Structure formats: structure tokens, C-alpha cells
Amino acid sequence: MKDAQPKAIFLKDYQAPDYWIDTTDLTFDLHEDHALVTSVLGVRRNDDRSDGSSEMPNLSLVGIDLELVSVAVDGQELPADTYVASADQLILPVKSQAFDLTVVTRIRPQENTSLEGLYKSNGMFCTQCEAEGFRKITYYLDRPDVMSKFTTKVTADKGRYPVLLSNGNDIVRGDLDDNRHFVTWEDPFKKPSYLFALVAGDLEVVDDTFTTMTGREVKLRIFTETHNIHKCDHAMVSLKKSMKWDEEVYGREYDLDIFMIVAVDHFNMGAMENKGLNIFNSSCVLASSDTASDASYQRVEAIVAHEYFHNWSGNRVTCRDWFQLSLKEGFTVFRDAEFSADMNSRGVKRIEDATMMKTAQFAEDAGPMAHPIRPQSFIEISNFYTLTIYEKGCEVVRMIQTIVGKDNFRKGSDLYFDRHDGEAATCEDFVKAMEDASGVDLTQFRNWYNQAGTPVLNVTDSFDQASGKYSLTIAQSCPATPGQDTKLPFHIPVAIALLDAEGNNLPLNSAGDTEQVLHLKEAEETFVFEGLSAKPLPSLLRQFSAPVKVKYDYSRDDLVFLLKHDSDSFNRWDAGQRLATEVIQEMVSAQAEGKSVAPDSKLIAAMGAVIADQQLDMAVKARMLVLPTEASLSEQAEEIQPLLIAEARSQVKQAIAAAHKDALLALYNALEQQGDYQPVASDIAERSLRNTCLAYLTELDEADMLNLAASQYDQAANMTDRNAALVAAINASHQDKAVTDRLLGDFLNRFKDDAVVMDGWFAIQASSSVLGTLSHVKALMEHDSFDKTSPNKLRSLIGGFAAGNMKRFHEGNGEGYEFLADMIIILDKQNPQVAARLMTPLTRWKKYEPEVRERMKKALERIKAVPDLSTDIFEVVTKSL
Ligand code: B3K
Ligand code: ZN
Numbered sequence: 106m107k108d109a110q111p112k113a114i115f116l117k118d119y120q121a122p123d124y125w126i127d128t129t130d131l132t133f134d135l136h137e138d139h140a141l142v143t144s145v146l147g148v149r150r151n152d153d154r155s156d157g158s159s160e161m162p163n164l165s166l167v168g169i170d171l172e173l174v175s176v177a178v179d180g181q182e183l184p185a186d187t188y189v190a191s192a193d194q195l196i197l198p199v200k201s202q203a204f205d206l207t208v209v210t211r212i213r214p215q216e217n218t219s220l221e222g223l224y225k226s227n228g229m230f231c232t233q234c235e236a237e238g239f240r241k242i243t244y245y246l247d248r249p250d251v252m253s254k255f256t257t258k259v260t261a262d263k264g265r266y267p268v269l270l271s272n273g274n275d276i277v278r279g280d281l282d283d284n285r286h287f288v289t290w291e292d293p294f295k296k297p298s299y300l301f302a303l304v305a306g307d308l309e310v311v312d313d314t315f316t317t318m319t320g321r322e323v324k325l326r327i328f329t330e331t332h333n334i335h336k337c338d339h340a341m342v343s344l345k346k347s348m349k350w351d352e353e354v355y356g357r358e359y360d361l362d363i364f365m366i367v368a369v370d371h372f373n374m375g376a377m378e379n380k381g382l383n384i385f386n387s388s389c390v391l392a393s394s395d396t397a398s399d400a401s402y403q404r405v406e407a408i409v410a411h412e413y414f415h416n417w418s419g420n421r422v423t424c425r426d427w428f429q430l431s432l433k434e435g436f437t438v439f440r441d442a443e444f445s446a447d448m449n450s451r452g453v454k455r456i457e458d459a460t461m462m463k464t465a466q467f468a469e470d471a472g473p474m475a476h477p478i479r480p481q482s483f484i485e486i487s488n489f490y491t492l493t494i495y496e497k498g499c500e501v502v503r504m505i506q507t508i509v510g511k512d513n514f515r516k517g518s519d520l521y522f523d524r525h526d527g528e529a530a531t532c533e534d535f536v537k538a539m540e541d542a543s544g545v546d547l548t549q550f551r552n553w554y555n556q557a558g559t560p561v562l563n564v565t566d567s568f569d570q571a572s573g574k575y576s577l578t579i580a581q582s583c584p585a586t587p588g589q590d591t592k593l594p595f596h597i598p599v600a601i602a603l604l605d606a607e608g609n610n611l612p613l614n615s616a617g618d619t620e621q622v623l624h625l626k627e628a629e630e631t632f633v634f635e636g637l638s639a640k641p642l643p644s645l646l647r648q649f650s651a652p653v654k655v656k657y658d659y660s661r662d663d664l665v666f667l668l669k670h671d672s673d674s675f676n677r678w679d680a681g682q683r684l685a686t687e688v689i690q691e692m693v694s695a696q697a698e699g700k701s702v703a704p705d706s707k708l709i710a711a712m713g714a715v716i717a718d719q720q721l722d723m724a725v726k727a728r729m730l731v732l733p734t735e736a737s738l739s740e741q742a743e744e745i746q747p748l749l750i751a752e753a754r755s756q757v758k759q760a761i762a763a764a765h766k767d768a769l770l771a772l773y774n775a776l777e778q779q780g781d782y783q784p785v786a787s788d789i790a791e792r793s794l795r796n797t798c799l800a801y802l803t804e805l806d807e808a809d810m811l812n813l814a815a816s817q818y819d820q821a822a823n824m825t826d827r828n829a830a831l832v833a834a835i836n837a838s839h840q841d842k843a844v845t846d847r848l849l850g851d852f853l854n855r856f857k858d859d860a861v862v863m864d865g866w867f868a869i870q871a872s873s874s875v876l877g878t879l880s881h882v883k884a885l886m887e888h889d890s891f892d893k894t895s896p897n898k899l900r901s902l903i904g905g906f907a908a909g910n911m912k913r914f915h916e917g918n919g920e921g922y923e924f925l926a927d928m929i930i931i932l933d934k935q936n937p938q939v940a941a942r943l944m945t946p947l948t949r950w951k952k953y954e955p956e957v958r959e960r961m962k963k964a965l966e967r968i969k970a971v972p973d974l975s976t977d978i979f980e981v982v983t984k985s986l
Pocket of ligand 2: 433
């Protein structure tokens with residue numbers, strides 16, 4: 106906070122800019138203690154904003170922490186008393202409709218710890234400009250509706266920085282005096298400043314090509330530091346698959362002659378879709394079988410695809426303003442989710458995405474930062490790169506596809522790209538294109554863009570034996586969220602089936618369809634099905650057809666039945682989760698009253714049946730065996746009792762392990778893999794099921810089981826098995842310090858030079874309920890391999906503890922919260938975006954049991970009292986309290 110308190114900005118106040126910047130010519134002179142940035146802007150009056158008079162408004166450009174060197178208009182340097190300049194603003198009077206503005210600024214990338222704008226990571230220069238980082242490079246109209254043609258000349262020392270990259274095509278390169286050199290890049294496509302990128306470093310490259318659907322050859326280049334160059338193959342294969350998929354499924358062809366990816370160790374998020382020059386967090390691009398687990402392989406594939414898909418959904422058609430963020434993010438997540446489903450197991454992908462929604466997104470939607478997928482206001486846009494914008498945004502796009510149908514959805518997307526190519530568009534433009542292409546009225550559907558909160562469906566049913574009519578009544582409601590006390594009904598697509606007593610799907614209409622999408626539009630509606638001979642069991646919200654909660658009074662027997670018979674693999678999984686949640690909740694309630702209840706034998710038996718089921722897809726089976734996470738149980742609790750939840754969940758796991766030890770061991774042994782590691786769906790499924798068995802077996806307090814994990818660790822031929830073994834050993838019920846110390850030491854020894862793998866080493870310990878005590882976490886912060894400037898390390902250790910270790914974070918008298926508050930206060934000065942993310946667990950304080958709540962609140966109040974908070978922390982802390 107510089108002068109006054111940060112202020113919110115509102116969507117309703119949007120106005121087009123007074124000026125356009127048609128061309129942006131940048132020259133970067135990179136030096137060891139500073140960089141000189143010369144920007145020549147072709148500025149033009151926006152006629153639409155003109156009232157016809159010759160008076161023109163001042164040109165007001167934004168900056169952050171800039172040192173102005175000079176300003177010139179049409180080549181004439183301006184005297185300092187003719188403009189207003191500060192570190193964060195440059196205001197000039199304007200005399201002509203169009204002119205060239207030359208601004209020279211000096212910046213200090215070496216001192217930039219926020220990792221926004223131009224900064225250094227491991228000796229290389231790199232940028233991150235979304236959302237508002239470009240203003241840390243030069244004064245600009247740093248807003249996405251100002252689209253400009255960029256030319257970028259980068260000059261630097263040739264020895265230290267042999268590779269000089271920016272967006273587009275390299276058009277000239279050459280040597281300069283003093284062992285310096287330059288490369289000039291030209292991007293033929295207009296783009297907003299947030300898509301600008303620059304990289305300068307000593308990098309190796311892996312080259313490949315892709316021939317597009319019209320026969321153009323595109324050069325593909327992945328750059329990394331030398332020691333990582335052997336880990337790029339998977340990203341390259343993923344890139345080519347993505348390019349092909351986008352041509353086949355969306356008809357989208359790549360448009361430049363070159364596509365580059367650069368891996369960077371210090372990065373605030375996963376990756377960034379800069380035009381033609383994607384910059385990636387190393388952890389989201391590098392993979393080799395001995396250093397990356399199956400989950401990492403899949404993550405790399407998904408993120409490479411996501412960033413590539415942005416070339417159309419985000420870059421060719423961009424966002425008018427940041428309130429429209431979900432226009433590019435929700436749609437692009439939908440595109441990458443479908444890509445991943447096509448490349449791997451569709452069933453598992455749906456379970457994973459729904460899990461994320463039902464735990465973390467629902468919690469966000471019920472917390473103090475809840476916002477619609479198109480927010481109406483914000484203080485700091487960096488706080489709005491949320492699960493709501495991304496994941497709920499994706500679910501909203503998915504619902505549009507469900508409502509208009511797949512063919513119409515493709516027509517709608519073609520129309521959207523065609524209509525808005527080269528433009529900065531709005532969510533409304535997207536919905537309108539879908540509506541125009543399909544002829545389906547989406548008026549009511551638009552409420553999803555305006556209203557926050559997770560709708561709840563209360564479902565009741567009745568059956569009339571005499572007429573054979575079955576009635577399903579669905580009432581929808583949506584809880585109040587900040588600034589929105591009451592909600593209008595949503596248009597909700599509810600996919601359902603009805604099961605008979607044998608578990609078969611009944612025909613729902615004369616056409617014999619066994620699945621139907623009900624379009625719920627009213628606050629309450631009844632849907633009637635005829636011709637039934639007995640009361641069926643409903644399978645509701647199949648494939649998680651809408652991001653809502655369903656309440657229906659299933660008995661535990663019903664859930665066991667669905668778990669066994671539902672033809673929708675998602676709902677089979679969901680039935681198991683419901684059953685386990687109910688059982689654990691029952692145990693928590695009993696323990697809260699000082700009683701103890703054993704885990705319901707129905708759940709134990711049902712899990713046994715899953716273990717024994719030979720027909721089940723192995724990947725889905727592995728998922729079904731995983732109990733609802735502590736986060737999921739917390740989200741569904743009325744009031745969170747963190748230690749009781751952790752304890753009850755652990756008791757259920759132990760009970761399942763004890764009851765089915767032989768079957769788990771047999772399955773574990775049967776799934777031993779031979780042959781080379783391959784990150785393909787069938788092998789991934791086997792490994793995942795085998796490692797799930799191991800996780801159960803180590804719940805048994807038996808030395809043999811700890812040894813089983815240790816020997817898997819020792820024999821592991823890939824990171825998936827090594828990692829799973831280490832996690833199992835560290836969290837085993839039977840502990841032996843000599844064994845865990847040996848494994849942790851061995852892991853450290855093998856991988857100490859690999860920053861990405863070491864992230865995992867910290868995270869495994871921080872999130873372990875056995876090992877990850879506060880004092881252990883504090884000790885790890887001082888470890889040689891820890892890097893306090895690395896967002897990945899901070900997230901692994903501090904995030905792993907605060908967000909991933911319910912038992913240890915909440916134990917004691919609030920020491921965990923005080924530690925987190927201390928860290929946030931320090932990090933806010935260094936990197937506000939990372940600090941704000943790490944604060945999330947504290948923001949949910951109101952949902953906890955009274956004593957816990959008060960302690961969490963105290964920690965938040967201490968943060969709030971710190972002077973000069975960043976806008977990031979200011980917004981989160983004030984909204985939370
Ligand atoms: N668009 C970027 C996210 C930028 C976050 C800025 N704080 C990555 C992505 O969603 O593809
Ligand atoms: Zn994105």
C-alpha cells in the first residue's frame with residue numbers, strides 16, 4: 106500500500122481506451138546490474154472515444170518501479186516540465202491524432218523478486234507479464250484490449266547469453282562491440298502486452314518439426330539449461346499431439362513458423378502462453394522416467410496442451426478486460442481436459458476433475474473470496490487466477506456443450522473464433538456465438554456467469570405402483586456469497602439414469618434411451634417417468650454433469666448397490682465416496698461426544714468387493730479405493746474438527762487394510778511390472794493400483810509392511826514407484842527411524858542436484874502426518890537444498906504443511922498458524938503472489954470449531970496489522986476477516 110488503501114475496480118465501469126497502440130518497437134539492452142528499455146509506440150486516438158472536438162485527453166501510461174530516462178514525441182525529446190512522471194505513471198499532453206512516443210526506462214531485473222515483469226532465474230533473463238507485469242518493464246497501456254504489433258530487439262553479452270528470444274520470428278541477428286550481440290524478433294500478430302515475452306540465457310535446445318493440416322512446416326524448439334536437456338522428449342511429444350488434436354477436434358491450425366517453450370526454475374505458476382514463446386515452470390515441462398512420476402508426466406502433457414491451445418483461445422481471440430479471464434481460461438481448461446481424456450483414461454480424468462471441484466473449488470465458492478466465474482469487482486487481479494475462474498469456468502463451458510450438443514458446440518466455437526479473430530472479446534461474445542450457432546436460448550444459463558456459490562439440488566422421489574409413474578422432484582438453491590444474498594435459479598443440466606433391482610438401466614422414454622439430461626430451470630421441478638413396474642434407484646448427476654451438490658436420501662445399502670452396479674463409472678466412484686464420507690462423519694460426531702464408533706462394516710465389505718472386482722478398469726478401481734481426502738471431508742463438514750477428521754479417516758484406512766490384507770497383498774504382488782517404463786494409460790493404471798495397495802498395506806502396524814515399502818523403494822526402476830514407496834514408508838503405521846532416515850537420505854543423495862525432484866522431497870515430508878511436524882518443517886527451511894526465492898520450494902514446504910497436512914498444521918495451540926503468518930509477512934515483501942496463495946488455508950477460519958477458529962483468526966489479524974501490505978495480501982486478508 107503506497108498512499109491510500111487499495112481500491113476495488115468494477116466491471117460496470119469498463120470503458121474502451123482513449124488511445125490505441127498500433128505498433129510497439131522495443132529494444133532491450135541487458136546488463137548485469139540493470140536493463141535499459143527503449144520503447145517506441147505508434148499511438149493513435151481511439152475515434153470511438155472522441156466527441157469530435159480537437160481537444161484530446163492526456164495519454165496516461167502505467168508503470169511500476171520504473172526509472173524514466175527520457176521521453177520523446179515524433180523524435181523530439183520532451184522537456185521534463187511538459188509531462189508528469191513518477192515510478193508508476195507517465196502522463197503526457199497529446200497534440201495530434203497519431204504520433205510516435207519514445208520512452209526510455211531503466212529497470213533492475215536482478216533485484217526483481219516478485220517474478221513479475223523482467224527478472225532473472227538461475228542466471229537467465231525471463232519475463233512474466235500476465236496479468237499486469239508488463240508495466241514493470243516500461244510505461245504502457247497495460248490492458249488486454251490494447252493490441253499491438255510488437256518488434257523486439259534484444260542485446261546482451263554473447264558469452265553469458267548466447268540465446269536471445271522473443272515472440273514471433275527472428276528477422277535479424279548480428280554481433281556488436283564488447284562481445285555483445287543482438288537478435289530482432291517480429292511478431293506479425295497483434296497482441297496485448299500480457300502476451301509479451303523475452304528470454305536471454307545460456308540454454309540448450311531440442312528441435313523438432315510439425316507439419317500442419319495445410320502442409321506448413323513449423324519449427325518446434327524446447328530450451329532448457331544444459332543439465333536438463335535430456336528431459337524434453339515427453340513435452341515435445343505432448344506438443345505435437347496437442348497440435349494435431351486441435352486441428353482435428355477444433356479445426357485450429359498453428360499460425361507462426363516457430364513455436365518455442367523455455368523451462369525456467371523460478372516461476373510463480375505452471376506456465377505462460379506468450380505468443381510463440383511459452384515460458385514454463387521447469388516442473389511442468391521436464392520429465393524423465395527416473396525423475397518424474399506418472400502424475401508429473403500427465404501434468405506435463407496437460408499443461409503443454411493448455412498453453413498451446415491458448416494460441417487460439419486466449420491469443421488470437423483475447424480478453425477485453427480481466428473480468429473476462431474465464432473466457433480464455435475456462436474454455437482452455439475445457440479444451441485441455443478433453444484432450445487429456447482422449448489421450449488417457451476418460452473415466453479417471455473426470456473423477457480427478459470432479460474431485461478438484463468438489464473439494465477445493467466448492468470450498469472456495471463457500472469461502473470469503475467466493476466470486477462468479479466473471480467477477481464483478483476485484484482489488485488485485487492476481488488473486489483471481491482461481492479454481493473458480495479455471496475449473497468452474499471449464500465446467501460452465503462443458504455444460505454449454507451438454508446443453509447445445511457436441512456438433513452445435515463445434516459450430517459455436519468455429520463461429521466464435523471466426524467472429525472475434527484478432528479481437529479482445531467478452532464472455533458474452535462466447536455465449537452469443539454458441540447461441541447463434543445452435544439456436545438454443547442460453548438466457549437463463551447466463552446466470553452461471555453472474556452468480557457465485559455452489560448450487561445445491563435437493564432431490565426427492567415417489568413411485569405410484571398403480572400407474573407405474575415415477576416422479577423425481579428436484580429443488581435448487583444456492584447459498585449466499587459475499588455481495589450476493591439471493592440468487593436466481595440456474596439452468597442446470599442433470600444427467601440421470603434409473604436402475605432396476607438387478608442394477609440394469611431402465612428405458613426412460615419410448616425411444617429406449619437409458620440416460621437422459623434433465624434441464625432444471627425452475628426453483629423446483631418434477632420430472633415424471635412412466636411405465637415402471639417397481640420403484641427404481643436413481644443415478645443422479647452422471648459424469649458430474651453440473652458443478653452442483655446433490656442431496657438425495659440414499660441408504661447405505663443403496664450406495665453399496667450403486668457402487669457395484671452403476672453403469673456410469675463416475676457415479677460408481679461417487680457412491681463409494683458418499684458412503685465413506687458418511688461413515689467417517691459418523692465416527693467424527695461420535696468422537697466429538699467422547700464415544701467411539703467402529704467403521705461401518707458395510708463400507709469395509711464394499712471396499713473388499715472393489716478390491717476383488719476383476720471387471721473394473723484398473724485406473725478407476727485405484728481411484729475408487731482412495732478414501733475422500735481430508736480436504737473433501739472438511740468441505741462437507743458443517744464445522745471442521747480437523748484432528749478428529751484426520752483420526753477417523755486414518756482409522757477407516759486401517760480397518761480396510763486389516764480386513765483385506767491378503768487380497769491387497771495378492772493384488773500388489775500380481776501387479777508387479779516387468780519391462781521398460783512407459784507413461785501409457787494401461788501401465789499407469791497398473792502402477793497406480795499397485796501403489797494404492799501399498800498405501801493400504803503400510804497402514805498395518807507391521808514391520809513387514811514397512812519393509813515392503815522399503816524394498817519397493819530400493820528396487821524401483823522409475824520415479825512413480827520410488828516416490829510411492831517413499832510416501833508409504835514415511836507415513837507407515839509401523840515406524841522405524843533407521844529405515845525412513847535411510848530412504849530419505851538415499852533420495853536426497855540421488856537427486857540433490859535436481860531442483861524439481863527436490864521439490865517433491867520437501868513436499869513429501871511437509872505433508873506427512875507422521876514426520877511433518879512444525880519443528881521438522883522449520884528445520885527443512887534451513888536445508889542446503891531449500892531455496893527461499895523459489896516459489897516451487899515455498900509451495901512444497903510451506904504449502905505442503907499448511908494445505909496438505911491437516912493433523913500437524915492444526916495440532917497444538919495455533920503454532921502452525923503463527924508460523925504461516927510469519928512466513929506470509931516475510932514473503933509479502935519478496936513475492937506477493939506466492940504469499941497470497943499460501944495464505945488460503947487461514948482464510949477458511951470461519952468454518953472451523955470455535956477454539957481453532959479463534960486461533961486462526963488471530964494469525965490473520967496479525968497479518969492485517971502489518972503496514973504497507975501488498976494489494977494481493979491486503980485484498981485476501983480484508984475479505985477474510
Ligand atoms: N495464463 C497463465 C496464468 C497467468 C497467471 C498470472 N498471475 C497460465 C495459464 O493459465 O495458462
Ligand atoms: Zn490458461
